[in-house]
Amino acid sequence: MSAAATGIDLQAVGYRYAGAGRPALDNVSLNIAPGQVYGLLGPNGAGKSTLLSLLCGLSTATTGTLSVDGRPLAGLRRAEPRAVALVPQDYAFYPTLTVRENLAFFAGILGFAGAAARARIDAGIAFAQLDDAVDRRAEQLSGGLRRRLNLAIGLLGEPRWLLLDEPTVGVDPQSRHFLLDAIAGLPAQGTSVLYTSHYMEEVQTLCRRLAILDHGRLIAEGELESLCGDAAGAQVELATDVALPAALVERWAMLSPAPREYLLKLPSTAALPGLLGEIAGVAQLRRIACGRPDLEQLFMRLTRRSLRD
Amino acid sequence: MQRVHLVRLTALWQKETLALLRDRHGLIALFLMPAIFIVVMTMALHDAFMPGAAIDVAYAVVDLDDSPASRALVARLDKAGSFRRIATERDAELARQQVRAGRQALALVVPAGFGERLLAPGGIDGKPTAPLQLLVDPVLNPALQLAFRTQVSAVLGTLRADELSQRAGQLFGLPTAGQPVERAWPDDIVSVAVQNERNVRPPSSVQQNVPAWLVFAMFFVVIPIASIFIVERQQGTLQRLRALGLPFGLVLLGKLLPFFVVNQLQAVLMVLIGRYVVPLFGGEALHIPDGGALALAWLLCAAVSLAAIGWALLVATLTRTPQQATVVGGVGNILMGAIGGVMVPKFMMPAAMQQLAALSPMAWGLDGLHTVVLRHGGIAEIAGQLGLLFAFAGGTLLLAVLVSRKSA
Numbered sequence: 129m130s131a132a133a134t135g136i137d138l139q140a141v142g143y144r145y146a147g148a149g150r151p152a153l154d155n156v157s158l159n160i161a162p163g164q165v166y167g168l169l170g171p172n173g174a175g176k177s178t179l180l181s182l183l184c185g186l187s188t189a190t191t192g193t194l195s196v197d198g199r200p201l202a203g204l205r206r207a208e209p210r211a212v213a214l215v216p217q218d219y220a221f222y223p224t225l226t227v228r229e230n231l232a233f234f235a236g237i238l239g240f241a242g243a244a245a246r247a248r249i250d251a252g253i254a255f256a257q258l259d260d261a262v263d264r265r266a267e268q269l270s271g272g273l274r275r276r277l278n279l280a281i282g283l284l285g286e287p288r289w290l291l292l293d294e295p296t297v298g299v300d301p302q303s304r305h306f307l308l309d310a311i312a313g314l315p316a317q318g319t320s321v322l323y324t325s326h327y328m329e330e331v332q333t334l335c336r337r338l339a340i341l342d343h344g345r346l347i348a349e350g351e352l353e354s355l356c357g358d359a360a361g362a363q364v365e366l367a368t369d370v371a372l373p374a375a376l377v378e379r380w381a382m383l384s385p386a387p388r389e390y391l392l393k394l395p396s397t398a399a400l401p402g403l404l405g406e407i408a409g410v411a412q413l414r415r416i417a418c419g420r421p422d423l424e425q426l427f428m429r430l431t432r433r434s435l436r437d
Numbered sequence: 438m439q440r441v442h443l444v445r446l447t448a449l450w451q452k453e454t455l456a457l458l459r460d461r462h463g464l465i466a467l468f469l470m471p472a473i474f475i476v477v478m479t480m481a482l483h484d485a486f487m488p489g490a491a492i493d494v495a496y497a498v499v500d501l502d503d504s505p506a507s508r509a510l511v512a513r514l515d516k517a518g519s520f521r522r523i524a525t526e527r528d529a530e531l532a533r534q535q536v537r538a539g540r541q542a543l544a545l546v547v548p549a550g551f552g553e554r555l556l557a558p559g560g561i562d563g564k565p566t567a568p569l570q571l572l573v574d575p576v577l578n579p580a581l582q583l584a585f586r587t588q589v590s591a592v593l594g595t596l597r598a599d600e601l602s603q604r605a606g607q608l609f610g611l612p613t614a615g616q617p618v619e620r621a622w623p624d625d626i627v628s629v630a631v632q633n634e635r636n637v638r639p640p641s642s643v644q645q646n647v648p649a650w651l652v653f654a655m656f657f658v659v660i661p662i663a664s665i666f667i668v669e670r671q672q673g674t675l676q677r678l679r680a681l682g683l684p685f686g687l688v689l690l691g692k693l694l695p696f697f698v699v700n701q702l703q704a705v706l707m708v709l710i711g712r713y714v715v716p717l718f719g720g721e722a723l724h725i726p727d728g729g730a731l732a733l734a735w736l737l738c739a740a741v742s743l744a745a746i747g748w749a750l751l752v753a754t755l756t757r758t759p760q761q762a763t764v765v766g767g768v769g770n771i772l773m774g775a776i777g778g779v780m781v782p783k784f785m786m787p788a789a790m791q792q793l794a795a796l797s798p799m800a801w802g803l804d805g806l807h808t809v810v811l812r813h814g815g816i817a818e819i820a821g822q823l824g825l826l827f828a829f830a831g832g833t834l835l836l837a838v839l840v841s842r843k844s845a
Contacts, residue, residue, distance in 0.1 A: 184680040209682040216680075218673030222452060224459040229452075236448020237681050239441040265459075285681075 134197060136160040136183065136289065136322065141192035143178050143344075152178040154344040155192070160337075162197070162288070165311060165321040167331040167338030167352075169423075171431055175344040176324045180291050183322070184214040196289065210238060210285030217294040219274050220281075223267035227258050227277055230266055231284065238285045252280035255310065272303025279307065283319065290314060291322045296330060308334060328424040342431045356426055362394045363425060364403070364418050368411040376406060385428055388414075445683060449691025456665050457695065463661030467703060471654030472710050479646045479711075479720045482782075494581055496543035497535065499526045504552030506596060513592040514545075520585055533572055542577045543585055546570040555600050569593070641721045647711035648806035649779040652799050654703050655741050656773065658696045659749035659766030666692070666753035667762055685841060689834065693746055700742035704735075726810055733809045733816060740826035741802035747833030748798070754840040773797045778804075801825045 138158045144151040153175045160166045170176045181187045182194060185205050194201040196212060204211055221230045231252050235245040253262055256276035261269060266277060275295060282290055292311065296304045312334055314321050325331055331338060332352065340348040348355055367389045377384065380403060382392040394400060400418065407413060457463060498514070500507045515522055523541055526532050532544035548567035557566060569589065573582055669675045678688060711723030726734060749766065756762040774780055776790070777797030783804075786794065794800045805822035808814035 185682070186676060186680055205682060214677065214680045216673045216677055218671075220673035220677040222456060222674065223668065223672075224456050225452065229455060233448050233452045234681070236451070237445050237678060237683055239444050241444045241447075281677075 135162045135320070137195045138179075139193045141179075141182065141189045141194060143175075143182060143187060143190050151190070151344050153182070153189075153341075156341070156344075156346045157192075158339055158346060158349060160320075160322060162320040163315050164336060165315060165323050165334045167335035168322055168324045168341070169328075169331060169338060169427060170324075170341035173343075174341040174431075176341055177293065178344075179341070180214060180293055180322070180324065183289075183291055184212055210287055212289045212291065213282045213285055213287035214291045215278055215282035215293065215295055217297060219266070219278055221266055221277060224265060226263050226265050227269070228253070228262045230277060231280065234281045235284050240284070248284050248286075252284050255283060256280035257306070270300070270303075272299040272306075275299050275303060275307060279310070283314075287319055289322065290319050293324050294326065295323075296325065296327065304330075328422070328427065332423050340427060340430055347430050348426075352423065356423060362397050362400070362418050364390075364392050364394055364400070364416065365425075366390050366407075366413060366417075367415040368407065369414055370411050372407065373410055376410065380406075391425070391428070442687060445687060446691060446694075449687065450695050453665065453692055453695040457661050457699065460661050460664065463664065466657045466660045467654060467699060468706060470657070471650045471703065471707060472714075474650045474653070475643075475646055475707060475710050476715060476718055476720075478650065479643045479715050480718055482642045482646065483720060493521065494543065494577065494585075495521045495523045495541040496545060496585065497524045497526055497532050497541045498522060499529045499532045499544060499546040501527070501529070501549045502547050502551040503527075506552030506555050506600065507547045509596055510547060510551075510592060513596065514588065517588055517592065519588065529570075529572075536572050536574050539574070542574040543582075544572040545589060546572065555597060556604070643711050643715050643721050643723045644811060645782055645807075647707055647723050648810065649782070649803055651704055651707040651738075652741055652777075652802040652806070653770065653774045653779045654707065655700045655738075655802075656745040656748065656770045656799060657766075658699060658745050659752050659770065660763055662692060662696060662746065662749035663753035663756065663762030663766055664759040666750070667756065667759050671758075685838065689750065689838070692750065693743075696746050696749070697739075697742050700745065701738065704738045724810075729815075730809050730813065733814075733819060734806060736823065737802060737805040737809065737819060737826075740805075740823050740830070741798075743830035744798050744802070744826045744833070747830040747837070750837040751833040751840070754837045773799045776800070798826060798829050801829075 136159070138156055141153055141156045142151050143153040156175075156179070168176050168179065178187070182189050183196075183201070185201070188202075196204050199207070201212075222233065225233065228249065231249045232245065235248050238248075240248050253259055256279055258273065258276060258280060261273055261277075266274065269277065275298075279292075279295060282292075295311070296307055299307065308330060311321060311323065323331065323334060335352060337351055338349070338355070339346055369388070371388055372382070372390065376382075377390070380392050382390040384390050392403075394403065397418065404413070498511050500511065511522070511525060514520075520543070526544075529544075529546050532541075532546065535541055536544050547569060550567060551569070554564075554566045557564075571582075571586065571589070669678075675688070679685070708723060708725060712725060713722070716722045725731070748769075752762055752766045752769065756765050774797075776793050777783075777799035778786070778794050779799055783791055783794050783800065801822040805819040805826075808818050808822070812818070
């Protein structure tokens with residue numbers, strides 16, 4: 129274990145829910161450096177939420193070790209309970225309380241009282257631009273305002289690490305834009321962010337580095353640029369009139385996300401004529417696209433399924 | 438306690454209070470419902486709790502004999518006073534029609550020759566003795582039919598005894614009083630409630646109903662507690678609180694105090710209603726005990742409150758939606774109230790039901806309050822009920838914590 133590692137450090141972390149057939153997290157090792165918005169991707173059931181619940185102390189890893197900023201997680205949570213904060217996907221506040229009452233309640237739970245509490249509440253209102261909504265009950269807020277309140281509550285304790293679980297689900301474009309801008313600015317204010325989302329374009333905009341989980345395992349990790357442009361090869365997407373022979377599919381290491389649709393990676397575009405020549409002998413091409421894959425294509429190639437399944 | 442925990446508890450109490458103040462249905466269930474029940478049920482059961490109160494059942498007498506003895510019978514029935522005589526007729530058929538028409542529920546037909554054969558049982562002298570006949574509206578409660586028959590038999594018995602002593606006196610030349618009908622007998626039976634210190638009269642309707650509906654209402658904290666708790670769980674707020682390092686014990690403590698205060702406010706309000714509102718509707722004002730009895734009554738209220746909150750938290754952890762909690766909590770309360778002597782006082786129940794009542798936490802609270810307020814019992818007399826209530830509170834709280842841990 130690299131006890132001195134900065135940031136969030138996971139070493140061979142595993143977690144299995146009681147009675148589950150296979151682990152929700154399986155031997156995951158990962159280091160997330162501070163000072164950035166780090167993307168965490170994976171289809172539903174991949175283990176993202178489990179990882180977040182381990183990091184915010186809701187569950188304890190079955191195997192492996194977790195440390196944050198060089199301290200074992202449990203010790204850090206005891207010494208600095210506000211260091212890691214979670215903004216859950218649910219609107220985890222009280223619908224019948226006003227925006228200010230909700231902020232005051234969570235400030236109290238964080239141990240703030242008197243002037244300190246007032247200062248934190250005012251900072252939260254200012255950060256999420258909730259000034260016009262402070263006296264409205266949470267149940268009367270739009271989806272966008274609710275997301276902003278959810279985020280403001282997460283930031284009340286000035287955490288060094290903020291875990292965001294799908295923070296833009298169900299919001300209008302203006303609010304989404306506001307939220308993304310606000311989140312992008314957090315590292316500069318001293319809060320590093322671990323960001324999970326189903327929206328690939330958001331992750332592409334916000335994150336320089338990311339990890340992809342599937343079936344509880346880490347299947348890719350690194351800089352967005354290098355993951356998408358891996359080996360400077362070319363991504364080819366094609367559709368044919370009949371299914372391609374298995375031998376051909378295997379030789380070119382094709383994936384088939386749908387019947388008669390194929391995805392493959394070529395070492396360079398120079399290999400393209402050879403591929404087309406082989407296909408021409410057995411099928412007619414209906415469609416072909418060639419180029420550098422974007423994040424969604426990368427994701428589909430790696431997980432062999434759609435993000436929103 | 439650490440300062441941070443105090444700050445956290447204060448925040449939890451404020452939140453719970455605000456959420457409750459905005460829960461209109463919860464407030465109605467907690468305050469308005471029992472207030473209405475107390476007034477309505479106190480008035481409805483007013484006579485059921487009055488010893489010797491007139492039973493509002495009318496009867497007629499058809500006196501076919503018109504003798505001193507038959508007149509004495511009527512006069513003595515009048516004196517008993519429990520049933521209301523509306524007429525003395527001379528025609529049995531007319532009385533029968535009036536029973537059928539619902540004018541009166543009973544008609545007692547005194548046969549001709551009644552006085553003459555008062556001391557001659559049928560057949561003793563070879564001649565038949567016509568019996569008294571009772572015409573009855575079949576919808577009349579059988580218990581009341583029986584009560585009337587018993588009353589007539591009793592009056593008949595005293596009449597025969599008087600007649601016998603009169604004749605025997607004359608026979609043996611002893612001094613006798615005047616006519617039986619004119620004599621006054623100490624024939625009223627006075628009901629006396631047995632109490633510890635001094636004898637006062639039995640509980641009135643208001644004394645039964647205020648503690649009963651108060652205990653019932655206290656258990657209705659299940660509605661607001663469960664709704665808030667389930668919303669917290671459904672919306673992920675409980676998880677967020679755990680992620681913030683808030684111990685679950687503190688979450689429970691955060692609910693305990695506000696609803697304990699709510700229960701005490703209910704107690705004050707219900708007692709004030711019994712004292713000042715019930716008399717406005719013609720009922721008797723609630724007598725408020727003083728000194729030690731008041732302290733014991735409060736101790737019981739505190740125990741009932743803890744039991745109610747424990748039950749509410751258990752329901753909240755066992756149910757998934759506020760609707761489920763309302764049904765389980767509400768029906769559970771009604772069952773506890775029904776078998777526990779809230780809706781139907783325990784002493785009116787058959788013996789088997791009274792044994793069943795011992796299973797209801799509401800009955801423990803109610804019995805305890807009656808022991809203190811009506812029987813002037815001390816701490817030793819209510820120790821059993823207090824123990825049961827505290828054990829129920831502890832048991833349900835423990836179960837709630839275990840269920841929450843398991844589902845976390």
